[in-house]
Amino acid sequence: MQELFRNPTFLKLFLATFTSQLGNVVGNMAFAYYMVDRFSNQPSLASMAELMYSLPTLAVFWIVGVVADRFDRKHIATYSDWIRALLTLLLLLFVHYDVLFMCFLILFLRSSISKFFGPAEMGLLQGSIGPDQYVHASGLIQIISGVFMLFGLSLGATAYHFIGIEGAIIVDLCSFLLSGFLLAWAKFPEQARMPNGKNRVRDLRFSLVIKDFWQGLQYIIHNRLLLILISGFMFFGIVNGVFSVLPIFSMKYKLSPDQYVVHSSLVTVFMGIGFLIGSILGPILIRRYTRTPILITCLFLASLFLAGLGLVPRVELYFVIILLAGIAIAPINIALGSWLPELVPPQNMGRVNSLIEPVMMLGHSLALGTISLAFPVWINVTWLHLTLAICTVAVSFFYLRSLPGLVRKTTAPATAEQATP
Secondary structure (H helix, E strand, O other): OHHHHHOHHHHHHHHHHHHHHHHHHHHHHHHHHHHHHHOOOOOHHHHHHHHHHHHHHHHHHHHHHHHHHHOOHHHHHHHHHHHHHHHHHHHHHHHHOOOHHHHHHHHHHHHHHHOOHHHHHHHHHHHHOOHHHHHHHHHHHHHHHHHHHHHHHHHHHHHHHHOHHHHHHHHHHHHHHHHHHHHHHOOOOHHHHOOOOOOOHHHOOHHHHHHHHHHHHHHHHHOHHHHHHHHOHHHHHHHHHHHOOHHHHHHHHHHOOOOHHHHHHHHHHHHHHHHHHHHHHHHHHHHHHOHHHHHHHHHHHHHHHHHHHHHOOOHHHHHHHHHHHHHHHHHHHHHHHHHHHHHOOHHHHHHHHHHHHHHHHHHHHHHHHHHHHHOOOOOOHHHHHHHHHHHHHHHHHHHHHHHHHHHHHHHHHHHHHHHOO
16 A cells, blocks of 8 residues: 555545545535525425436436547546536635526536546556556545545535535635646556547547447446446445435434534544445455455445434434444445456546446436435435335345356456466
């Protein structure tokens, strides 16, 4: 792990990812509090705001990967941050004048631009480190997620309380600018930036986009192990969609209506602590037991914890179980995040990564759309938790049935080749 941080390129990329996520988290969480606080009788508006973060994936996924594989990934990630900074400035203006429709539109556009960042960043990461460092790098990325899960909702609540929604949006603006500068200053290998050679924007035709997109789709279909892994991502999207509003809803509408701001922040603190612990344990467990058993076991444990969250009557028990759930979830993300770079060559990473996102966001959008229509009239907080548990245990059994035999078939030729010399 120390070797990763001695790599100045990885260090700048790591810090850029951190600040870019900071720009997403603080403003988004503060905006959620702003919506719940100002429109407390209309919880569907908070879910609508979350939809503005997820729906753009379904609008741009067909071009995001093609762009990441055809053009300079460093420029794509850098300009993604800077364009989001400009849109954040417009969001500040519309929040100030209380134009709610335009706020939702800017959130939609800002989320659309952010979708170009992920595939480009993944390609830069893959080309900047060695294959033996993927697990450690994935663990470090999960630590970032754990930190923001630990402090994200608290940062949003603190920013909303002390500097208001406008101050929180300004924090977003500065974070995107800094992330863009870090990427601009980093020196990435030419192969990591443009694995398919130099291409001009004027050569990018619609027919070429569709052709490249179809090639990426065919690559996934013909790689059975990759297809099986990606098939479970829709359920992960449902889990993410429900959980994006669940801490606030659980506290406000069930466990702590009078102190929901404080307690919903503490939910993410405890889950973030669990994520940090799980992110440290994950690489150790994967090296000891390999990815497949860790992935399946942690999914099953997470489903039990999520079901328990829906049944607890006290806030204190909720905190304990959410911490355990965080410990179980982190190794899942590390296993998947470190597996994909090994299965996908650099020239296809953008297209494959961009196809994972819409699968997740389809589940994410379906979950949030259902919550907007059904909560709290037909679905209560308990059933939201049970839905998460059902989805998670379904993925666990799906992977249990399909992955072990497929992994053995995939690794057998490589083992035979090593034994032959």
